[in-house]
Amino acid sequence: MLTVSRKSERLVNLTIALLATKRYLTKSEIFRTVEGYEGAPEAMERMFERDKDDLRSLGIAIELGTFDPIFEDEAGYRITPSSYQLDLGELDGTDIALLSLAASAWSGAALERESTSALVKLASMGIDSDSDALSLLTPLVSATNENFALVTDAIIRRCEIEFEYVGADLSKQARRIAPYSMRGQSGSWYLVGLDREKDSLRTFRLDRISSEVKVGKKANAFDIPDQLASDSDNEAMEFALLRIRKSRGHQLRSLATLIEPGEEWDDISLPIVDASWLLRVILWHRDDVIALGPSALRKSVIDSLSELRVLHG
Amino acid sequence: MAKSMVAPLEQTARLLDLVPFLLSHQGISLIDLAKHFKVDSDVMIDDLNTLWMCGLPGYTPLELIDLAFDSGFVTIRNAAPLAYVRTMSSAEIVSLALGLDLLRENTEQLGAEHNDRIDRLAKKLRDQIGVHISIASSPTTAHRSIISASIARRVPVEMTYYSSSSDEETKRIVTAYDFFSENDVEYFQGYCHSSKGMRMFRIDRIVALSLAESLDVIPDVQMKKNESIRVGATVRALDRASAEAFGLAFADLRLGGSVSLQAFSPEWLIRSIMASAGSLVVEEPLEITIAIRQSIDSTMALYE
Numbered sequence: 001m002l003t004v005s006r007k008s009e010r011l012v013n014l015t016i017a018l019l020a021t022k023r024y025l026t027k028s029e030i031f032r033t034v035e036g037y038e039g040a041p042e043a044m045e046r047m048f049e050r051d052k053d054d055l056r057s058l059g060i061a062i063e064l065g066t067f068d069p070i071f072e073d074e075a076g077y078r079i080t081p082s083s084y085q086l087d088l089g090e091l092d093g094t095d096i097a098l099l100s101l102a103a104s105a106w107s108g109a110a111l112e113r114e115s116t117s118a119l120v121k122l123a124s125m126g127i128d129s130d131s132d133a134l135s136l137l138t139p140l141v142s143a144t145n146e147n148f149a150l151v152t153d154a155i156i157r158r159c160e161i162e163f164e165y166v167g168a169d170l171s172k173q174a175r176r177i178a179p180y181s182m183r184g185q186s187g188s189w190y191l192v193g194l195d196r197e198k199d200s201l202r203t204f205r206l207d208r209i210s211s212e213v214k215v216g217k218k219a220n221a222f223d224i225p226d227q228l229a230s231d232s233d234n235e236a237m238e239f240a241l242l243r244i245r246k247s248r249g250h251q252l253r254s255l256a257t258l259i260e261p262g263e264e265w266d267d268i269s270l271p272i273v274d275a276s277w278l279l280r281v282i283l284w285h286r287d288d289v290i291a292l293g294p295s296a297l298r299k300s301v302i303d304s305l306s307e308l309r310v311l312h313g
Numbered sequence: 314m315a316k317s318m319v320a321p322l323e324q325t326a327r328l329l330d331l332v333p334f335l336l337s338h339q340g341i342s343l344i345d346l347a348k349h350f351k352v353d354s355d356v357m358i359d360d361l362n363t364l365w366m367c368g369l370p371g372y373t374p375l376e377l378i379d380l381a382f383d384s385g386f387v388t389i390r391n392a393a394p395l396a397y398v399r400t401m402s403s404a405e406i407v408s409l410a411l412g413l414d415l416l417r418e419n420t421e422q423l424g425a426e427h428n429d430r431i432d433r434l435a436k437k438l439r440d441q442i443g444v445h446i447s448i449a450s451s452p453t454t455a456h457r458s459i460i461s462a463s464i465a466r467r468v469p470v471e472m473t474y475y476s477s478s479s480d481e482e483t484k485r486i487v488t489a490y491d492f493f494s495e496n497d498v499e500y501f502q503g504y505c506h507s508s509k510g511m512r513m514f515r516i517d518r519i520v521a522l523s524l525a526e527s528l529d530v531i532p533d534v535q536m537k538k539n540e541s542i543r544v545g546a547t548v549r550a551l552d553r554a555s556a557e558a559f560g561l562a563f564a565d566l567r568l569g570g571s572v573s574l575q576a577f578s579p580e581w582l583i584r585s586i587m588a589s590a591g592s593l594v595v596e597e598p599l600e601i602t603i604a605i606r607q608s609i610d611s612t613m614a615l616y617e
Contacts, residue, residue, distance in 0.1 A: 005324070005359065005362075005363045007321040007325075008321045008322075008324040008325040008328060008363060009363050009366050009367055011321070011322075011325040012325060012328050012329065012363075012364070012367045012395075013367050013368070013370075015329060015395070016367060016368065016369055016394045016395055017369065017370050019394050019395070019397075020369055020394040033370035033371075034370055035366075035367075035370070035372050054321075054322055054325070057322065058322060058325065058326050058329075058402075059399070059400055059401075059402050060399075081397055083400070084397055084399060084400060085397040085398065085399070085400060086397075086398040086399060086400045086401060087400070088437065088438075089437060094427075094430065095430065095434060098413070098416060098427065098430060098431060098434060099409055099412075099413070099434060101412070101416060102408075102409050102410075102411075102412025102413045102415070102416055103408060103409055103412055104412070105411070105412040105415050105416075106408055106412065111404065111407065111408040111411070112351075113351075114402065114404040114405045114407070114408045115405070115408040115409070115412065116350065116351045117326065117327075117330060117402075117405055118401055118405040118406075118408055118409055119349075120330050120334055120349055120350060121330060121333075121398050121399065121401060121405070123334060123337070123338070123349065124330070124333040124334040124336070124337050124398045125337075125398055126337045149404075152404060152407055152446060153404065155446060156403040156404060156407065156442065157403075166553055166563050167553065168552070168553050168554070169550075169551050169552065169553070170551035170552065170553055170556065170563055170566060171551070181446060182446045183446070184411075184414075208553070210563065247481070248480050248481075249480065250475060250480065250481075250482060276554075277554075279590060280554060280588040280589075280590060281588070283587040283588045283590060283612075284584045284585070284587060284588035285480065285584075286583075286584060286587060286608050286611070286612050287608075287611045287612045287614070287615055288480060290615045290616070298616075301616070302613075302616050304590040304591060305609055305612055305613045305616070306613075307590070307591040308586075308587065308590070308591050308605075308609050309606070309609045309610070309613065311549065311591055311594045312594060312595065312602055312605050312606050312609065313606070
């Protein structure tokens with residue numbers, strides 16, 4: 001415990017010294033004056049290099065420079081308040097209240113630690129939070145998946161990730177992905193990234209990742225293209241023609257691009273995005289839905305029904 | 314990042330953030346302070362003791378940060394060099410941006426006048442980090458907060474609910490009692506004023522939801538879970554979709570192995586077995602097998 005405190009004490013002292021100085025502090029000045037640097041010169045040298053890396057990992061930028069380039073002074077270090085200080089532009093009490101409410105959404109979820117420190121920073125800005133302007137409903141993020149924070153981190157730092165993914169046939173597949181983005185939709189989290197093996201864009205559902213996500217060491221390992229071709233951009237899409245009993249099949253109706261009302265039944269067409277998903281949904285609706293076409297879809301429904309009949313004979 | 318940050322760095326980050334927080338919260342109690350930073354009081358005392366040793370080079374009382382916390386209330390002086398609120402990490406900004414996404418969906422309760430503000434704040438944050446992480450159209454989060462409010466304030470909700478087993482949308486008034494999740498599916502339980510009984514509802518099947526105006530008195534009913542059905546089935550094909558529908562662990566499925574399936578209504582069970590397209594075959598009880606057979610036959614008749 002003591003060593004832990006000694007190290008953080010030194011890092012805080014170094015930060016204070018470099019923040020408070022108006023001029024660049026040379027290494028020897030730092031070693032002489034900042035508390036915590038002791039021992040042989042090489043040891044202090046190594047310690048200082050590690051400390052600089054540590055502060056950088058906390059997002060603190062240490063500037064290297066000289067006051068007077070003409071006289072070739074020894075280079076020195078400082079932290080400029082403008083780079084150290086939080087700058088979110090002009091914020092008023094309602095903004096602070098909204099941001100605080102946003103941070104509270106992580107209670108018990110994956111980014112709880114990050115949101116806690118964000119909340120502390122918001123509260124330290126000296127702007128009174130105007131929470132009376134808001135109702136007291138706090139939305140809650142449902143992201144308790146332990147890989148969530150790892151994937152988020154990898155997207156931010158642009159590191160490749162590796163994991164084991166459960167395929168449609170429950171086989172486990174090793175994947176290596178350059179993670180581009182993540183979105184939450186209908187209660188699940190989807191990761192979009194470039195599959196390095198297949199060299200194409202893929203979408204993965206976070207809860208189908210069956211191993212811990214391994215984050216590569218190298219940061220900035222890839223660029224994220226400005227425009228991501230989405231899965232649904234496929235133009236050569238086939239349409240399914242279904243006959244649906246009146247006031248039934250809400251799920252399918254909501255996807256329809258065309259509905260032709262009839263007496264007892266309505267005919268609808270919808271794009272086939274995922275054929276196996278569509279087959280299941282048609283079977284699920286039993287005798288409320290008839291697959292009219294295309295013929296391949298109709299045949300797969302009939303084949304599945306025959307197989308079900310044999311199996312449950 | 315959550316796991317990998319080592320203890321001294323975690324403490325350093327906290328110490329740097331403590332100073333501006335204390336400067337704007339002079340006299341805060343130790344207990345409240347620990348709560349804000351979500352650490353134990355012991356950890357907070359250790360932090361304060363460490364911070365007390367920090368200051369400008371020279372490190373005489375003139376340069377050291379001056380802290381007083383013996384009384385259980387914390388005051389800070391002589392901490393000007395660290396008075397700045399530290400810039401946020403990308404992960405912190407992501408947590409705020411995603412939280413705003415959720416608020417955006419909740420504007421129905423927040424009041425639409427906040428829409429522009431939320432959009433402006435979210436854009437400001439995303440411009441800083443340029444990362445594509447978002448929450449889109451996930452109504453379940455909005456629903457969850459309305460149901461929490463219903464439970465907390467004992468106000469019923471007006472709900473349009475999609476009943477998947479009957480494939481129908483119905484309007485109901487429900488007083489919520491509690492949440493639970495089973496096999497990763499979230500439910501809430503409540504007294505349904507429309508059908509006059511305790512019912513369970515899946516959050517993801519709610520079509521529309523709002524708090525009802527009136528403050529109804531909650532009827533005194535015995536809480537009981539709907540009786541669930543269990544059936545025995547054989548695994549005929551390894552199929553992820555079927556496993557997810559029945560909430561079975563992927564690892565528990567073996568080709569030719571037996572599994573026990575749970576459902577809250579026979580109709581839902583039959584439909585799900587049909588949708589499994591033969592990957593799961595019900596072996597018992599007999600009345601379910603017969604019902605499945607009838608269901609297959611009536612569907613097949615449409616194709617003859």
